[in-house]
Amino acid sequence: MQLSSTLAWLVDTAAETAGADRLLAELGAHLVADGLPLVAGALTLDVPHPLIARRTWLWRAETGAVIEAVDFAPGATALVPEAPNHAGRRWLSEIAEGRAYEDVIGPGPDGPSLGWIGPRPFTPKETNELRQAARFAASPLAVLAVRATLTATLEAYLGRRSAARVLAAPLRRDRGETIQAALLYADLRNFTALSESNPPATVIAALDAWFDRIAGAVHAFGGEVLKFIGDGVLAIFPVVNEAPRRASEAALRAASAAQAGMAHLDDERRRQGLPPLSFGAALHLGEMLWGNIGAANRLDFTAIGPAVNLVSRLEGLCRPLGKTVLVSGALAAETDIPLMPLGTHSLRGIASPCAVFTLPEG
Structure with missing residues (x-):
């Protein structure tokens, strides 16, 4: 036939x-x-x-x-x-x-x-x-x-970019590439106290609401959540066509949107008699190794490198400086968005002091 x-x-x-x-x-x-x-x-x-x-x-x-x-x-x-x-x-x-x-x-x-x-x-x-x-x-x-x-x-x-990279490459831990990206690291405040004083369902609901706001803001401006780390988030805005300004400003706008989203969430929580959820976020621009790491037969797809270390350490300054969002000098140099200087600060484990900025109040 x-x-x-x-x-x-x-x-x-x-x-x-x-x-x-x-x-x-x-x-x-x-x-x-x-x-x-x-x-x-x-x-x-x-x-x-x-x-x-x-x-x-x-x-x-x-x-x-x-x-x-x-x-x-x-x-x-x-x-x-x-x-x-x-x-x-x-x-x-x-x-x-x-x-x-x-x-x-x-x-x-x-x-x-x-x-x-x-x-x-x-x-x-x-x-x-x-x-x-x-x-x-x-x-x-x-x-x-x-x-x-x-x-x-x-x-x-x-995430979409990382998934495409995994599908396109062999499943071996020696596969990765160095990329430049704007990084956003954010962490929920007082999570230990929240988890110890509430039943698991309440804690998970609070985490999901927090992740909805921060991840939603990242995705809305073209970024990608690379990791949920306990109550923390590591997101990247890869530099495309050698345009760090676009990635940097996308990260800044995502941070502002996350602040607005969390403000609305806190209003809802207050109406329900629940405490607000405070957070800190840091932004940095730098290079990182993006790819497979892990054991021979158990891999993780992640980002490592000095830029990742710096952004996580910078987020740790949010509480002592009394700010929700901190921005490194490297990222601040790539944007015309108004930022407030907070001086130069030493970061734990980072050799060189870091110029620190923040978003204007209000």
Whole structure:
């Protein structure tokens, strides 16, 4: 039996497609080339993610364009706008206007869902061809789902840039690179007293609220949380195209946004009769080794080096100086954002004194 061009592509090449969006677009184009009358299609995959329950890609035959919609996970809707439900099916129904809708794969409990609409009801022959294509699509879709699950899992635990670096490099501890970045290190105050005087659920809720504000601010300005260290956070804003000013100012804006976010959180906590959560944050610009370290068979992907040491030590000055955010002279030199000088200070374990600045009050 000679396979159609669609089925041959699904067998030979589809599993190598870069992502679900391209697979949907190319599958739709192959079906149209084989004579199937299609107006639009939708592909849904369940992908483990802290906020997203499933991802849906929507394809228009007329333009070949693909857009993405998401269904949010239970409990995530407090952080996001009103969540769509079964986005692919709803979208196809909205544009169908009486045309045929054919659900040709699933959806199963964990499987993909693939649907098409045409300019008229599909004939039995066309329906059979769509179903046959769906059966051949099951294998490349499974490959895509596994790849997407791995990527989403690594991104949730490592961050997007670090996850991409891990996926692209061999799993060996001698793999890393020196990069320049603006670093942000932040630490929650009085965490030991909080954890000793409250039940674990209360402590975890406070930590999650704190991490939401600091990580949300970092991500909003293009940074990436590299580590959660107890109640602390290490984030990086990598320098791209030799533009340290952009990374430095992004880190400063993230610190300001974190302050604003924590102020709102403290207002909420006071209304609930809870104490405020104070924190300290330090910013620095420098080079670090970004890559794998660890034992021979147990690796960690992290950043080490003098810049990391300095930013953590600088954060330790927040309490004695009575400031929430401190900025090193190296980072201050790369921005026009107004900063207040606080003099030069010695940092524990750092050979040279550090010029220290802070954000203006108010």
